[in-house]
Amino acid sequence: MPKKKTSENVTVGITPVALKEHEHAHCIDDAINTAEAYCKNAKLRFTPIRRKVLEILAQEHRAIGAYAILERLRENGFGSQPPLAYRALEFLTKHGLAHKVERLNAFISCTHPTKEHSPAFLICRTCSSVAETTLDAAKTSLGGIARAANFRMEGLVMESEGLCSSCSRAAT
Amino acid sequence: MPKKKTSENVTVGITPVALKEHEHAHCIDDAINTAEAYCKNAKLRFTPIRRKVLEILAQEHRAIGAYAILERLRENGFGSQPPLAYRALEFLTKHGLAHKVERLNAFISCTHPTKEHSPAFLICRTCSSVAETTLDAAKTSLGGIARAANFRMEGLVMESEGLCSSCSRAAT
DNA sequence: CGATGTTATGTTATAATGTAACATTATTGA
DNA sequence: TCAATAATGTTACATTATAACATAACATCG
Ligand SMILES: [Zn+2]
Ligand SMILES: [Zn+2]
Ligand SMILES: [Zn+2]
Ligand SMILES: [Zn+2]
Numbered sequence: 001m002p003k004k005k006t007s008e009n010v011t012v013g014i015t016p017v018a019l020k021e022h023e024h025a026h027c028i029d030d031a032i033n034t035a036e037a038y039c040k041n042a043k044l045r046f047t048p049i050r051r052k053v054l055e056i057l058a059q060e061h062r063a064i065g066a067y068a069i070l071e072r073l074r075e076n077g078f079g080s081q082p083p084l085a086y087r088a089l090e091f092l093t094k095h096g097l098a099h100k101v102e103r104l105n106a107f108i109s110c111t112h113p114t115k116e117h118s119p120a121f122l123i124c125r126t127c128s129s130v131a132e133t134t135l136d137a138a139k140t141s142l143g144g145i146a147r148a149a150n151f152r153m154e155g156l157v158m159e160s161e162g163l164c165s166s167c168s169r170a171a172t
Numbered sequence: 173m174p175k176k177k178t179s180e181n182v183t184v185g186i187t188p189v190a191l192k193e194h195e196h197a198h199c200i201d202d203a204i205n206t207a208e209a210y211c212k213n214a215k216l217r218f219t220p221i222r223r224k225v226l227e228i229l230a231q232e233h234r235a236i237g238a239y240a241i242l243e244r245l246r247e248n249g250f251g252s253q254p255p256l257a258y259r260a261l262e263f264l265t266k267h268g269l270a271h272k273v274e275r276l277n278a279f280i281s282c283t284h285p286t287k288e289h290s291p292a293f294l295i296c297r298t299c300s301s302v303a304e305t306t307l308d309a310a311k312t313s314l315g316g317i318a319r320a321a322n323f324r325m326e327g328l329v330m331e332s333e334g335l336c337s338s339c340s341r342a343a344t
Numbered sequence: 345c346g347a348t349g350t351t352a353t354g355t356t357a358t359a360a361t362g363t364a365a366c367a368t369t370a371t372t373g374a
Numbered sequence: 375t376c377a378a379t380a381a382t383g384t385t386a387c388a389t390t391a392t393a394a395c396a397t398a399a400c401a402t403c404g
Binding site (some may be wrong): 346347356365367 | 375376377378379380381382383384385386387388389390391392393394395396397398399400401402403404
């Protein structure tokens with residue numbers, strides 16, 4: 001049983017982020033509230049579409065493709081042309097409220113918003129769960145190499161695919 | 173002057189891989205020869221298309237998109253339907269002779285073939301050079317987190333975008 | 345307020361990237 | 375040589391992403 005999900009609670013087996021057993025509704029509320037506060041403080045406009053996209057992302061601890069987001073937007077009475085989703089996603093990712101998982105060409109709600117951070121992901125190839133953790137980019141192995149080479153790191157993509165503990169146990 | 177290129181020699185300012193000043197023709201020869209030997213040893217078929225795709229990739233220390241590869245294939249008398257390139261790329265990446273740079277949705281010839289390795293890339297956003305280095309995935313920061321979480325890492329994507337030393341100097 | 349600049353959204357069309365599916369050909373290895 | 379396997383040819387399509395331009399909402403300053 002790789003993953004259990006009810007409307008209010010998700011059980012998973014990864015520790016990094018909020019992926020232990022937890023009251024998942026809090027994740028959603030937190031994401032929205034933090035984003036709202038952040039935008040207010042930074043004088044950014046947390047418009048209905050942006051809010052809705054973040055809500056959609058925060059529903060699940062997994063990455064969601066832009067076109068899946070568009071479907072959900074349509075269901076909620078918003079337009080469903082690609083630019084709508086991509087613009088909202090651009091806003092959210094630019095301000096660290098969501099991230100793109102490059103390996104999946106899909107997006108995920110950030111579980112460490114506010115903090116300036118370099119996210120890293122553990123992607124389960126079986127249950128598709130995505131766990132986020134943060135790194136100090138400069139302290140990674142690649143950071144050292146970059147420094148030695150006078151390469152100025154501006155962004156870091158760090159993603160591992162594999163099996164989460166639940167799926168790993170189930171696989172043996 | 174971010175990058176200098178003549179037919180036989182490329183000058184760049186990144187140290188990790190073969191990206192210091194070097195006789196670039198060797199890179200191409202090495203890539204092909206190593207691949208040939210590897211395939212022979214592993215009883216894999218290093219067919220004309222696969223060889224040509226690797227040659228195309230090895231021409232440059234930067235990532236090349238599948239459709240750009242297709243163009244080059246056509247110029248060389250091969251077919252130019254997408255599956256041609258993608259199949260060759262699948263073969264090359266599967267056997268560690270080339271890699272996909274996820275951040276760019278593009279492919280690059282491996283500079284550490286033969287060795288079982290987890291590549292990491294330094295991508296210059298100005299001159300598009302891509303420098304490859306290798307990592308021990310388990311020893312990365314994410315590796316430690318994965319271990320603690322009982323996450324079984326099977327693959328690692330580690331890519332940094334930024335400015336290579338040449339472009340960095342030029343930018344100030 | 346009302347003009348004006350700025351930001352966000354609506355809309356259409358298309359670009360870029362990647363695969364499924366099936367027919368044909370080449371290679372391998374009894 | 376024959377059957378099994380692997381690779382290639384080919385068509386069609388799926389998925390992901392952006393360009394470009396029009397309209398609307400919002401800010402803010404006189
Ligand atoms: Zn949760
Ligand atoms: Zn899992
Ligand atoms: Zn070279
Ligand atoms: Zn550069």
